[in-house]
Amino acid sequence: MSLELAVVIPAYNEEACIQPVIESWVNGLSKIVPQENLKIIVVNDGSKDKTGELLDELAGRNSNVTVIHQKNGGHGKAVVTGYEAALELNPSYIFQTDSDDQFLVEDFATLWNRRFESKFILGFRQVRHDDKFRLLITRILKYSLYFIYGTYISDANIPYRLIEKDFLKKLIDSLPKQTPFAPNIFLSVLARKAGQNTLDIPVHHIERQTGEVSIRHFKLLKVCWQSFKELFNFRVKINSLVKKIKL
Template sequence: MSIKLAIVMPAYNEEECMADVVKIWSDLLDTEFAGENTRLIVVNDGSRDNTGKILDEIQPQYPKLIVVHQPNGGHGNAVVHAYRKAVEIGAEYVFQTDSDDQFIPEDVKKLWDKRTQSDFILGYRQVRHDAVFRLFITRILRWSMFLVYGTFILDSNIPFRLIKGSFLKKLLEQLPSPTPFAPNIFIAIMAKKSGQELFNIPIVHKERLTGEVSIRKMKLLKVCWQSFKELLNFRLELNTKIKKLK
């Protein structure tokens, strides 16, 4: 029986909410996708706390849970690793979210209902509960993408997206190497440029109650500059990449 849906998420130092997050998303698979063959893939990105230990301890409770441990490589690297695992197991659809408990699983249905209309669908944090500095950087990046690519995407890096597995495989094959700092931005740009209808569906974004943001202020500014340079370089290859997606 083929896998209908794989939910993938990176995890880093989320010991306070990891068990709850796994339960919440596992319950979604059991209720909303009852009777379907589904998986929840969590990539532990070299957590320094008990996140990895907690995942190993609770795994026997959740038959659909796949735990992957990797050395710390950053959020983007963990996301790509999770994507590749979902493609490897043959998931028909792949949904990506984060493990920080800032989204509500019920919103997945808003994207799922559009799955026959597009191979790539994004959520959009209409009300976003993040620090002001982070919101400011996000706006700069949004308009930078528009200037560089002529592509306006409301929330290009959002960790709340539904992708058809066969299309995701093609996207991963065209992703620059080494993995960019923010691969979800590159994937969103390629999807949009290839003609996919992203929809930008408004979803709930909750305030973060546990853990801590791993990238702050000046470091965030630094990595955004790095991402912008990566995007500039990628512009030269984009047309060739897009042709291979069709």
Template structure:
């Protein structure tokens, strides 16, 4: 039986909210798709706390949950691993979100209702609850991408996106190797440049109630510079990549 929808999420040191996050997204799958085959794929990115143990404890009692463990490779690496697992399972649609409990399941339907109008749909954190430094870096990156690619996307790296499985498979093939620091930005740019309507749908972003942001201040600035250089280099390959998506 084919999978109608796979929800994918990376997880790193989220022991305080992991069980609750699995519960709320599993509940969405059961309530919204009672007769469809669906799954929740969680990639444990080498967590140092009990996140992995919690997931392994939940899996035998939750037939929707697929747990994947990997050596710590960073958020982007874990996201791509989750995407590839969803494609491998043959998911018709793939929805990506994060495991930090900063999004609400009710907003999923806003994207799902647009699924026949685009193969790649993004949410947009209209009010974003992150520290000022992170917000500043995000604005700089947004306008940098506009200057480099001539493309304006409201929330380039948002972990709240719905992608048609067949289109995602093509996108993943075009990603640079090794996996860039922020692959979701690359995917969004390729989708937009290939003619997809991203919609940029306003969604709720909650304040983080548990855990800690793993990348702060100067480290954040460093990885953003890394991402900028990766994206600037990718500009030279973009036209060929877009042709491969057709």
């Protein structure tokens, strides 16, 4: 029986919540997709705590979970590693979320039930529980995308997205050779420019209860400027890439 859904979850220093978070996704998704058609890929991005050890223990007792360990390269590289591993499994759809326990598995059904309406579906955090500085940066990013690409996306970097497998393969092949800091933003822009309606479905966002945000204030501003430059430079290639994606 072919795989119906592969889920990509990057993880970094989440020992306090990683096992219950992954278990909740396995249990919740198996009510929607049969367990034999479901695989969850967790990418341990060089965690310095017990995250990797706990994931290996979990995978040892749950065949739906696969763990990939890599040197710390940041959230973006972990996401791309997960996407590439998921594509190798050849599922019908690939879903990506995060491991910090800020999203609900219950919201997944809303995206899944509308999967035939678009090849690239995004959630949208109507109420976002982050600090004011991060919210300001997010707003600046939103209008930067409109300025650079003429594309308005409600939540371009949200880690709550459902993508049809063949379409994701084209998008991944279109990314810059050097993985961008925030590849999910690039994928969102490419999808919209290629004519996909991202639907922007409201999902819950919960205040973080464990761990710490890895990028704060000045560092966040620095990486956002890096992302802006990457996106600005990418504009030169995007039209030719979009034509290939549409084929």
